[in-house]
Amino acid sequence: MTEPIPPITLPPAENPEQEGEWLQTSLHSWLNTEFIPEAINEEIAQRAAQIFMRQRMEGENDLGSLTLAIVTEMQSFDFSKSFYGEFAIANAVSDLLLESLGIDKCCGQ
Structure with missing residues (x-):
């Protein structure tokens, strides 16, 4: 029988603003690297970081x-000028956070 994947818990936020800044910069860089750099990528990264920071606070x-x-x-963000959508952004944020924790995002180890 397969075992469920245990939840991944981040350490309590000591400085949510700093985490948000890191995430915004990291996500913006990832977005520009994954496809072509677009002006909308900055807005996407900023919005995702705001959501993340509020949740952490x-x-x-x-x-x-x-x-x-x-x-x-x-889902309420207008992705019409982007290659991305809400699922791609959420998955990218998750991957960046896993990398920052030293967790292999490929195999969950």
Whole structure:
């Protein structure tokens, strides 16, 4: 029988603003590297970082819940000038956070 994947919990936020700045910069860089750099990428990264920072300030530490919050709230963002959508952004945020924790995003180890 397969075992469920255990939840990934981030350490409590000591400085959510600094985390948000890091995420915005990292996500913006990822967006520009993944496809072609676009002006909208900065807005996408800023919005995702705002959502993340607010969630962290409210005490959310579960990576799955943070990812779902980003998907849900980014649905109202206008992605018409972008290659990306809310799921790609939430997954990228999750991958960046896993990398920052030293967790292999490929195999969950």
